[in-house]
Amino acid sequence: MLEVTFSRDIELAEVIALYQANEWSSAQVPEKLIPALLNSDSLVTARLNGRLVGIGNAISDGHLVVYYPHMLVHPDVQGQGIGRQMMQLMQTRYASFHQQMLTADGKAIAFYESLGFERAGQTASMWIYAGDDH
Numbered sequence: 001m002l003e004v005t006f007s008r009d010i011e012l013a014e015v016i017a018l019y020q021a022n023e024w025s026s027a028q029v030p031e032k033l034i035p036a037l038l039n040s041d042s043l044v045t046a047r048l049n050g051r052l053v054g055i056g057n058a059i060s061d062g063h064l065v066v067y068y069p070h071m072l073v074h075p076d077v078q079g080q081g082i083g084r085q086m087m088q089l090m091q092t093r094y095a096s097f098h099q100q101m102l103t104a105d106g107k108a109i110a111f112y113e114s115l116g117f118e119r120a121g122q123t124a125s126m127w128i129y130a131g132d133d134h
Contacts, residue, residue, distance in 0.1 A: 002085075003046070006043065008038055010045065014052040016030055018074055021076075022074070024070075037055070042057065043056075043058075046086055048082075053077050054077075055071075056070055056090065057070050071083060084114075084115065103125050
């Protein structure tokens, strides 16, 4: 049974395993990742028969702008609508916000476009980034 909910009930090992399965460099800095997730404005989890198979967070000013930095679904269950359910739950909080932002690459672009996101005009993503997974 799949359960998608707002929850901060996460264990270090299960989060790291999910990030490693997706080859995200954040798994290499668990001492930063876990506090970052727990201090987010919102944290959504997806559990399949109790196993963490998805996680996503939102950072927001609470009124105008929300940014979705992380949205991961375990590769074994991608394409089954889990990410869509997670974003739909996020929309229960943020649909009325003036600006919803995220950064996507690869096949994630088509996923987010299917949810109504679009490229932001002629803007360019810019960052100072310590990882090597993008």
